[in-house]
Amino acid sequence: MLIMATNASAQSYELLVGTYTQGTSKGIYRYRFDSTRGEISAKPEQLVVVANPSWLTLSADQRHLYAVNENGPGQADTVGKVTSFSINPQTHVIDQLNEVETQGDEPxxxxxxxxxxxxxxxxxAVHPEPGGSAVAMGVAPDGSLLPVVQQERHPASHVDAERQAGSHVHSVVSAPNGRYVYVSDLGADKVFIYRLDAGNKQWPLGPATPSVVELPPGSGPRHLVFDAKTKYAYLTLEMTAQVAKFDYRSGGLDLGKITDLDRQGGPKGAAGALHLSADGRFLYVSNRGAVNELVVFAVNPETGDLREIQRRSVDGDHPREFGIDPSGQFVLIANQKSNAIVVVQRDVKTGLLGMTVQTFAIDSPSDVKFLTQ
Incomplete structure (x- = not known):
């Protein structure tokens, strides 16, 4: 299905939405987002039918898109995969290039x-055997994917007998300078650091020195982000509902203050996504579980330390991911279990979140990305 947009204005952007497809959603949806009114268009401009595209990755020039297919045992497709797409720079029409297996479950x-x-x-990898892994695969000049060339597995911590019986790699992130790669393993309570040799197409990742960042037992590291100047990094600890701050030095991460997201004596949450504002002044962190809110922090520009300034309900259930629109005036929250994207006003100067301007119905949204080129 393809519906082309008309009368696109300078104040609107293309919005890509990844979804889980066990229900009524069919794959990746392309909408128009009006950043003047904070509204997602009523109908998609394009639907790309693909299984469980739960995380979307855009190339730097936004000419290519990569979607992990979060498949695994018990699903219609039992094989974890990644699908590559081309994006037409004029029309933004998305066309599939190829699909590659990830040699693991639930990417x-x-x-x-x-x-x-x-x-x-x-x-x-939901099941502890064989557990999770981080893999590297090549990208061809046309944007299509090549087979996996390296796979890295880590021993689990076993602190939580159920959730940490095996490795569960939740994210793989490069340092802004491109020299190091960081693997956050929820099942191991560690972040593993690799030195990247992009010229080595057969085995590009080697252990860095130091090669491991130890996190508190049972904390469950999830997602890592760096500030624009590569002075600091922030990591969500899913199982203990916390966010950790690091000082970045020559590839190493020195653990600083760990901040609780849950209120003392309040319901237990689960830390999820986190994003810095474009100016680096504010950090936004989702807390799921029984809490279902975004916690807003002001970032000290001298130390990178966090100061909580707001807690804001996501007006839904299980904020899997969220994104700040290119104008900086709105936050779009993908509430997976309540089947909606909630659009919330944002004050660019203060970082504070305001009223909900739209609740957009869509089954099992998992990720949102904007096209700005």
Whole structure:
């Protein structure tokens, strides 16, 4: 199905939405987002039918898109995969290039190397055997994917007998300088650091020095982000509902303050996605579970330390991911279990979140990305 947009204005952007497809959703949806009114168009401009595209990765020039297919045992497709697409720079029409197996179950995250020649994928793997893994695969000049060239597995911590019986890699992120790759393993309570040799197409990742960042037992590291100046990094600890701050030094991460997302004596949450504002002044963190809110922090520009300034309900259930629109005036929250994207006003100067301007119905949204080129 393809419906072309008309009268697109300078204040609107293309919005890509990844979904889980066990219900009524069919794959990746392309909408128009009006950043003047904060509204998603009523009908999609394009639907790309693909299984469980739960995480979307755009190339730097936005000419190519990579979607992990979060497949695994018990699903219609039992094989974890990544699908590559081309994006027409004039029309933004998305066309599939190819599909590659990830050599693991339930891939949940992917990122590109700085030069775009490698795609790193996190195989979460719900079942502890054989458990999760991080893999690297090549990217061809036309944007299509090459087979996996390297797979890395890690021992689990077993602190939580159920959730940490095996490795569960939740994200694989490159440092902004492109020299290091960080693998956050929820099942191991560690972030593993690799030195990247992009020229080595057979075995591009080697252990860095140091090669491991130890996190508190049972904390469950999930997603990692760096600030624009590569001075600090922030990591969500899913199982303890916390966010950790690091000082970045020559590839290493020195653990600083760990901040609780849950209120003392309140319901237990589960830390999820986190994003910095474009100016780096504010950090937004989702807390799921029984809490279902975004926690807003002001970032100290001198130390990178966090100061909580707001807690805001997501007006839904299980905020899997969220994104700040290119104008900075709205936050779009993908509430997976309540089947909606909630659009919330944002004050660019204060970082505070305001009223809900739209609740957009869509089954099992999992990720949102904007096209700005």
């Amino acid at each position: 949940t995250h992917a990122s590109l190397s700085k030069d775009g020649s490698l795609l790193f994928v996190a195989n979460y």
